[in-house]
Amino acid sequence: MTQNSKLSTNTKPIPYGRQNITEDDIQAVVETLTSDFLTQGPRVAEFEQAFANYVGAKYAVAVSNGTAALHLCAMALGVNEESRVITTPITFVASANCVRYCGGSVEFADIDPNTALLDVEKVRELVESKPRGYYSGIIPVDFAGNPVNLEEFKKLADEHGLWIIEDACHAPGGYFIDSKGEKQNCGNGNYADLAIFSFHPVKHIATGEGGMVTTNDEKLYQALLKLRTHGITRDPELMEENHGGWYMEMQELGYNYRIPDMLCALGVSQLQRADAGIARRKGIAKVYDKAFADVPGIDTLTTSPEALREADTGHAYHLYIIRVQDRKGLYDFLREHSIFAQVHYIPAHTMPYYRSLGYSKGDYPAAEHYYSECLSLPMYPTLTQEEQEFVIEKVKEFVQR
Numbered sequence: 001m002t003q004n005s006k007l008s009t010n011t012k013p014i015p016y017g018r019q020n021i022t023e024d025d026i027q028a029v030v031e032t033l034t035s036d037f038l039t040q041g042p043r044v045a046e047f048e049q050a051f052a053n054y055v056g057a058k059y060a061v062a063v064s065n066g067t068a069a070l071h072l073c074a075m076a077l078g079v080n081e082e083s084r085v086i087t088t089p090i091t092f093v094a095s096a097n098c099v100r101y102c103g104g105s106v107e108f109a110d111i112d113p114n115t116a117l118l119d120v121e122k123v124r125e126l127v128e129s130k131p132r133g134y135y136s137g138i139i140p141v142d143f144a145g146n147p148v149n150l151e152e153f154k155k156l157a158d159e160h161g162l163w164i165i166e167d168a169c170h171a172p173g174g175y176f177i178d179s180k181g182e183k184q185n186c187g188n189g190n191y192a193d194l195a196i197f198s199f200h201p202v203k204h205i206a207t208g209e210g211g212m213v214t215t216n217d218e219k220l221y222q223a224l225l226k227l228r229t230h231g232i233t234r235d236p237e238l239m240e241e242n243h244g245g246w247y248m249e250m251q252e253l254g255y256n257y258r259i260p261d262m263l264c265a266l267g268v269s270q271l272q273r274a275d276a277g278i279a280r281r282k283g284i285a286k287v288y289d290k291a292f293a294d295v296p297g298i299d300t301l302t303t304s305p306e307a308l309r310e311a312d313t314g315h316a317y318h319l320y321i322i323r324v325q326d327r328k329g330l331y332d333f334l335r336e337h338s339i340f341a342q343v344h345y346i347p348a349h350t351m352p353y354y355r356s357l358g359y360s361k362g363d364y365p366a367a368e369h370y371y372s373e374c375l376s377l378p379m380y381p382t383l384t385q386e387e388q389e390f391v392i393e394k395v396k397e398f399v400q401r
């Protein structure tokens with residue numbers, strides 16, 4: 001038994017990610033419960049406005065979850081049976097599934113092995129191998145909280161007439177620096193048509209279930225508002241007819257993807273601590289970086305080839321991922337010590353559903369190799385120093401034995 005950690009044994013489970021609910025959060029929800037609105041009240045608009053400000057986008061539309069956000073984006077962009085859309089195999093399957101909901105085909109492109117982000121050069125090869133118009137769009141993912149260089153994707157997209165949905169579920173508060181040296185927040189809409197976020201409890205901002213779409217495009221914004229509630233509009237200016245005060249018009253087939261007012265109250269309250277959360281995540285990442293820097297057998301994911309870890313990168317650290325040879329051994333060993341590390345992600349194209357559509361193991365070697373080694377260690381703002389030291393100690397103990 002090693003003596004340098006205060007938690008030499010641990011019984012309280014340490015998950016890989018977890019929400020942080022404060023008294024203020026609880027108060028905000030309780031106030032909404034006794035208000036006149038349980039769904040679609042003033043807190044929805046307040047959360048949308050606050051979130052749009054936070055990421056620096058013109059418009060935001062709050063929805064029931066991140067998957068609904070993706071589905072609405074695919075619909076608003078007109079994805080249909082003819083559409084072919086490119087995304088990364090290293091993501092939560094919802095990034096790809098939204099295309100299937102609309103009947104379109106998903107095409108994967110391999111990752112950059114250093115960052116595990118969708119490799120823009122691989123996407124370029126794919127796009128340039130087909131005639132113009134063959135592909136409709138790209139869904140890059142700010143995987144683990146590491147922002148993709150959207151400027152590069154946008155350049156490619158503009159050359160070939162493609163749209164971009166940025167899946168920024170891992171990266172509220174993240175940013176990259178563009179070629180003009182300007183800070184570009186994830187989801188700010190400058191280099192993507194639409195961006196989406198999730199407020200699932202393991203993500204930065206938790207509302208239980210919840211999601212957001214951000215955009216600078218007014219037309220897309222209006223389309224999203226309508227699709228969020230059954231394709232119905234109550235705006236007299238947008239209606240074909242008007243029979244009186246009760247009249248509304250269902251103009252296309254939408255869904256009920258609304259998020260209740262009380263969850264938006266929670267979102268507004270959570271958002272106030274978002275920057276503090278990111279700062280704490282960066283602090284945790286630094287401690288891990290330092291602890292593992294000289295340990296043979298442990299590799300980490302680099303932010304980007306040029307970005308030094310010491311510098312203030314725009315990484316939002318949703319996840320802290322290490323790479324080890326015996327990943328299953330380490331995963332099991334950590335579980336024995338109540339450390340619930342996780343694997344992000346099983347490559348989407350190897351899932352039985354995508355295999356049934358024609359994909360096979362071996363199709364994306366970088367993604368599959370990455371998957372064989374990756375493990376996400378505990379990373380959340382309320383992780384204590386003692387807990388993190390315990391995690392580090394156990395990881396090293398396993399790798400060095």
Ligand SMILES: *Cc1c(COP(=O)(O)O)cnc(C)c1O
Nearest residue numbers: 065066067092094169198199200
């Ligand atoms: C969480 C997540 C989603 C889906 O969000 P839900 O709110 O769980 O529906 C989509 N994409 C990525 C990358 C995610 O991490």
